[in-house]
Amino acid sequence: MAAAVTTLWDTNGTAVVKELAAQRRTGGAVLSGVALTLVVVADESRVEEAEEAAAHAAEMHPCRLLVVVRRQLDSPAPRLDAEVTIGGRLGPGEAVVMRMYGRLGLHAESVVLPLLAADAPVVAWWHAPPPERLATDALAVIADRRITDSSMGPDPVAALRTRAADYAPGDTDLAWTRSTPWRAALTSTVDSVAGRRGEAVRLLGGVVEGDPRRASARLLAGWLSARCDCAVDVVDSDRAAGPGGVDTVVLRLDRDEEVRVRADRRAGALITQPHRPDATVALPDRPLGDLLGEELRRLDPDEPYSEALAAATGVTGLAGRPAVREHEWFDPFQREDA
């Protein structure tokens, strides 16, 4: 099927809804079976990157894709431009890219709400600096799952603290997603020690060598601390750490044993463990689309993440917070608004 693309200039939400419906009707065999709506909030400078990642994730998880770009909040005349496509550049499903100018950006939900796939979960992903308090963005309030990326800003460690302070069940962060291959490699290494011993392994401590200024390294250490109930720190490694900020992880086990997983800089990791020869496993750097795809697999609260975040930042009581946020009105130009 040829992709249908329509661009609507200076339009309104109703026209966008109509256009989407029209394309669904004339588009012929549209991919059906929508599992969720993915709302992407992106900066103009990052739209392309976000679109590519979202299109990739949409191939694995049939979804309706809504991209929101807020521009020139201070522009005097609010305006909406929208591009509606089905089965094209933006993946196999239905997609709408919306550019919102002026104060419309503060009311993006008025355009987004009628475009959500009926009764399907909503996932919001900020491929832009997210608000300090997610509740100030109405798009976060309507979303069942909220994805941020603490590694984007200038100070990822501060960003993590902000996320911990603001956390509600259903929040997640791509810095956490980036740690999955490390967590998998560590877990299967400890599995193999337990397998060899034929009995349980206890973790006594460990250390993450890498870049302490990176969010993924912090979350990995936080996760290890939470799992073994002991402090695991991130220390500067002797060589520059890879993209996730982790170079080597050393775990101290009971019986005076130790395991070590070290990035080999060739998309793999070298595993050192007692009584076994060294081995390597895959430890790929995954593109943004794969990370997003992993996030969309499950939409329930991610408890291991909240525990890792709590341990990494020292903020407590995350899991007990209410899962629902209430919208807080926030106006960057305050006095102007009536």
Place this chain on the structure above:
Amino acid sequence: MIRNPLRDPRDRRLPRVPEPCALVVFGITGDLARKKLLPAVYDLANRGLLPTNFALLGFARREWDDAAFAELARDAARKAARTPWREEVWERLAGGVHFVHGSFDDDNAFDALAERLHELEGSSGIGGNAAFYLSIPPGQFPVVLKQMQRTGMADSTPERWRRVVVEKPFGTDLPSSRELNALVDSVFTPEDVFRIDHYLGKETVQNLLALRFANTLFEPVWNGHHVDSVQITMAEDVGIGTRAAFYERTGAARDVLQNHLLQLLALTAMEEPVNFSAEEIRTEKLKVLRAISLPADLSASAVRGQYEQGWLAGQRVPGYRQEEGVAPDSRTETFAAVRFGVETRRWAGVPFYLRAGKRLPRRVTEIALVFERAPHLPFSDTDTEELGNNQLVIRVQPDEGVTLKFGSKVPGSVMEVRDVSMDFLYGEQFTESSPEAYERLLLDVLLGDATLFPRNSEVEASWAVIDPLEAFWAGSTPHPYRAGEWGPRAADEMLAAEGRRWRRP
């Protein structure tokens, strides 16, 4: 007991990864090993699903060294891998790739294999765990199994597991499958035997269980009160290719009806398992297979066919008897259609029509539940002329998904009702990136998860269904059908006699 504090049942991101182990493939030079197994091993490695310590041993008659073998394995893996090719992943894997050459009747070769495996326990850290994949002609099974028994390679101990993977055909009839099962189960223990039916590794087949048992919508109508009949179709557009010698002895019923189609029937008709474990699912499937009945008069409910030359997809194709290696007077069937019953309270009186064939118009496998007509229609006859039975169709391949067919009003000022289809389609890409059946099944073998593998009693129960058919057909000549048609006319007549017709998939 959780032996690893990093494991957390709530942590669904961490993949299931097998313990350190070796995979030994007999017949590594064969078609199956090159097209399916080697690519599956690479894809598993690429997805990070292989254990930290892993070795791949190939056994075959050629005189290769490890390096030459690694080269062949690389080409094969690269050709058919589903995930993107990454040289560094392969290089890492290649470090654990070994080759042992020898013939199956050569004691020395098996001693060398056992020796090599023993060495690797220490040097590769595989810890004695090994799965043996018999990707060899079925006639060779006994000699290979006996060699494994002789060298003690097949013995699981508390310190290590040893498993064996057996490919279809699992025998050619009930007695031969019993014999084979007895042999495999005595060399290995029954829990360590994994019989591959790659249909069970397909996403849509697993989704059938989700559809039935995770929803409330379908189960209330999933029985003889509402279902008029069930049709299971496996159509192939290809002929027999280069497998003439095998196919001449086998035929469609033994090749696919006995395994794939009966497994699909079992999953469609089974009761809800007590839980989603290998044991419970197999128990329910077995009950169905044992409840299958054949009509007393087979002449009216079992049809076999053989394709003649014809046109398919715009090309002339030869008839079966003209294929290379096929006898000019061959009586092997390339099409089989049968009517089974399932003697349970749920299905009593509901016919299950199964058909499988080669050189049919297109490649498609599907399960269709055809529902009863409404007992009363408040419309006039002319209003509902075009209304058929409601249908629920599970499309196994291609276009994986589900179709619901129901009546709907034709837009306009008069009341007319006709059938429309509502489709649920997994995106094309979704199925592209989802693991190939062999990849999934190989991983399950290494993990020791037997949920998707039929056990010996299922195989035997399936042969018990097929044997009477084969006995009935013995000596008869299949009905001819033209390549590119939906089978012989006799198959259509078989349904027409009961007032039904085949769905065109």
